[in-house]
Amino acid sequence: MHAYRSHTCAALTAANVGDTVRLSGWVHRVRDHGGVLFIDLRDHFGVTQILCDGDSAAFEELEKVRSEWCIRIDGTVKARDADLVNPKLPTGEIEVYVRELEVLGAAEELPLMVFGDQEYPEETRLRHRYLDLRREGMQRNMTLRSDVVASMRRRMWDQGFREYQTPIITASSPEGARDFLVPSRLHPGKFYALPQAPQQFKQLIMVSGFDKYFQIAPCFRDEDPRADRSPTDFYQLDLEMSFVEQQDVFDTIQPVLTGVFEEFGGGRKVDQDWPQISYKDAALWYGTDKPDLRNPIKMQVVSDHFRGSGFAIFAKLLEQEGTEIRAIPAPTGGSRKFCDRMNAFAQKEGLPGMGYIFWRDQGQGMEAAGPLAKNIGPERTEAIRQQLGLGVGDAAFFLGGKPKTFEKVAGKARDVIGEELGLMEKDRFAFAWIVDFPIYEQDEETGAIDFEHNPFSMPQGGMDALNGDPLEVRGYQYDLACNGYEIVSGAIRNHKPEIMLKAFELAGYGEDEVKSRFGALYNAFHYGAPPHGGCAAGIDRIVMLLADEANIREVMMFPMNQRAEDLMMDAPSDPTSDQLMELGLRIIPQE
Numbered sequence: 022m023h024a025y026r027s028h029t030c031a032a033l034t035a036a037n038v039g040d041t042v043r044l045s046g047w048v049h050r051v052r053d054h055g056g057v058l059f060i061d062l063r064d065h066f067g068v069t070q071i072l073c074d075g076d077s078a079a080f081e082e083l084e085k086v087r088s089e090w091c092i093r094i095d096g097t098v099k100a101r102d103a104d105l106v107n108p109k110l111p112t113g114e115i116e117v118y119v120r121e122l123e124v125l126g127a128a129e130e131l132p133l134m135v136f137g138d139q140e141y142p143e144e145t146r147l148r149h150r151y152l153d154l155r156r157e158g159m160q161r162n163m164t165l166r167s168d169v170v171a172s173m174r175r176r177m178w179d180q181g182f183r184e185y186q187t188p189i190i191t192a193s194s195p196e197g198a199r200d201f202l203v204p205s206r207l208h209p210g211k212f213y214a215l216p217q218a219p220q221q222f223k224q225l226i227m228v229s230g231f232d233k234y235f236q237i238a239p240c241f242r243d244e245d246p247r248a249d250r251s252p253t254d255f256y257q258l259d260l261e262m263s264f265v266e267q268q269d270v271f272d273t274i275q276p277v278l279t280g281v282f283e284e285f286g287g288g289r290k291v292d293q294d295w296p297q298i299s300y301k302d303a304a305l306w307y308g309t310d311k312p313d314l315r316n317p318i319k320m321q322v323v324s325d326h327f328r329g330s331g332f333a334i335f336a337k338l339l340e341q342e343g344t345e346i347r348a349i350p351a352p353t354g355g356s357r358k359f360c361d362r363m364n365a366f367a368q369k370e371g372l373p374g375m376g377y378i379f380w381r382d383q384g385q386g387m388e389a390a391g392p393l394a395k396n397i398g399p400e401r402t403e404a405i406r407q408q409l410g411l412g413v414g415d416a417a418f419f420l421g422g423k424p425k426t427f428e429k430v431a432g433k434a435r436d437v438i439g440e441e442l443g444l445m446e447k448d449r450f451a452f453a454w455i456v457d458f459p460i461y462e463q464d465e466e467t468g469a470i471d472f473e474h475n476p477f478s479m480p481q482g483g484m485d486a487l488n489g490d491p492l493e494v495r496g497y498q499y500d501l502a503c504n505g506y507e508i509v510s511g512a513i514r515n516h517k518p519e520i521m522l523k524a525f526e527l528a529g530y531g532e533d534e535v536k537s538r539f540g541a542l543y544n545a546f547h548y549g550a551p552p553h554g555g556c557a558a559g560i561d562r563i564v565m566l567l568a569d570e571a572n573i574r575e576v577m578m579f580p581m582n583q584r585a586e587d588l589m590m591d592a593p594s595d596p597t598s599d600q601l602m603e604l605g606l607r608i609i610p611q612e
Contacts, residue, residue, distance in 0.1 A: 025093055031067025035114045037098045044069060045093040048086050050136050058083055070116040079122040089135055091126035094119045148588040150579055162576050165285060166564045170237055172284055173258050176277040182233040187222035194221060199243035209605035215241035221542050223261040224514055227553040228545045235260040248572045249506055249562055252585040261555035267497050267513055270554050282450050285567045290449040299457040308432025313505035314451035316439030320431060323348045326405050332396040338421050346421040347431060350409045351438045354416040355379035363418055366437060370430045378402060379416035387413050450503055458498040461491040472528050474498055478512035487523045508563055511556025518546040
């Protein structure tokens, strides 16, 4: 017999009754029934009930074991009594009578329990992650993650892609976040960087003549943490293709992701039709470039109904350049109580409030109610109702000003309204491509032009577009949103050196700086670079959606905490004096 097990703890069935078996695992739960011990023995695969009484030579030793001891037992498979069968377990028809026991690893008093659904502080969970990972939910999430990655790989190979690895130690490159720098011992005073993404390398692979590339790529960014973002590192399905246009990339990644969500989505509906929405329209309709389309609410501009109206706040606001009034329809939200609640929400978000109108049945017909309705009169109110397609029992909320000052709050309000009114279609994965991103933005204080999005994107219209107003330039850049999260980002790349120089020049980067920072890419583009493009799908975020988790740390094996600390490994840590000397570094104490 094998030294540790003849079967896993999920393998035994009624067909094994009478067999002598060997199992190894962790003590999940102990129940003492007065001279008879029942223990749930757990391994990665499942749970088997074992039992022992005073007739067994192992009884005295088995009485000593506690939760999470790692043990090996030899015993005989017995059938459970019919009324004691557990149909929820694959092994629920049997139990194993223990005849011999070996303790493989005793456990001290536990800082957190593996059995049960107790909640523990995140600090405790991360400091003792090896225990936290033994819990059923975490085992399930990590298995899901592994299976998702394997499925992605198979699907990419099936589409004719090959996987190539790119360097982990490289040069610093602006990708929209801070680099993690690595000091060089052989070149004192110089630094490598951990790649924020394999961006330049995958483009160089295309220039090298490899038609299709993909990689399950680790990426490193020194970012502020959020529930859906790691502050240090993450993994993405990275891909690049030559001789393609934007639609070709969409047609490539859609069946991969559709297949993954259908395979692991637990029966939830997976949208097959992925609309393409411009960045401008996404901001207008949803207040975000990662809209949750499970929510049917679509915001609209209603400025004309308030120009010269009796509602002086909006009327005067609209006299200023670049301002507008937007409405958030709220089907079934037509009660003063709900409207007051949403007004309080806006105040918590830092706004003075949120105007509203709601429509009710007064017996003699429909009536518009609320402060706004009284101020603008029945004709304007009716025009708003008809534009928004609302009726009795519905409401609308209004925000005004320069869109960038209120869009984010409007987007949040749309989400809250959809959630509270039960308009969300929960068991569904709803996708949308967000396209036509602006390449540049302008600093309101200095007037300086800088990149708003990926600097390596091909501008729509090429060089001609760059000779006009930079703020009007749109890129062949795209994101894929799913249920309110960005899960894919990509672009058709700028592969022409003269357009590359011009694009960076508009953002304040001189030719010498471009050649210095992106020398390899710039030089390569002089030697017959093909048109190319691609995208990257965030694996951690996709698994988070599939696992129905709200925090990305629930689907990462060993995540950092919100302060970018590894409590288990005690990182970041202080370097030794010898290490600093070897690298030619010294630390200046912070005041």
